[in-house]
Amino acid sequence: MVARFEDLAVWKRSARLSAELYKSLRELKDFGFRDQITRAGLSIPSNIAESYERESAKEMTNFLNYAKGSAGELRTQLYIGxxxxxxxxxxxxxxxxxxxxxSRMLHGLMQTIRTQKT
Known part of the structure; x- marks a missing residue:
């Protein structure tokens, strides 16, 4: 398993997606919507990073699950947007x-952590 979150492909992709959202929506005048969708996007790589700073497999998978939930939240906001x-x-x-x-990558990572840490 990768020791640093910065080396994870899923973290790199989610961080890049978050940055794209911020750049693309920076001129949007609906501050409430802009804030909500950029927060959802930012939450994905942030929770991945936090998971890698946790000690137990249960804590790690909890934070990866939060990241996965944020990906679903983001998709909803994108459809509405x-x-x-x-x-x-x-x-x-x-x-x-x-x-x-x-989301698929996060699911696979959670499965890997569960099998390796048990």
Missing amino acids: MDIGYIEREAGMQWIKEAEEI
Whole structure:
């Protein structure tokens, strides 16, 4: 298993997705929506990082599960953002696809941790 969260592909991808959201939505005047969607995006790599600073497999998987939940929250907000015209459809669908892949990667990582630490 990878010793540092910075070396995880899932952390790198989720951090890049979060940065893309911030850059793309920085001009959005609906501050409530912008704040909510960027927080959801930021929560994914943040919880992955926090999981790697925990001692037990249970704590690690809990924080990875929070990250996975944030990926679902982000997908919901992306769909709504596209429906109300805040997010261009092509970009939104790319971000949704990336969030889905990140969720799958997190699921696999949680399975690995559960089997290695038991």
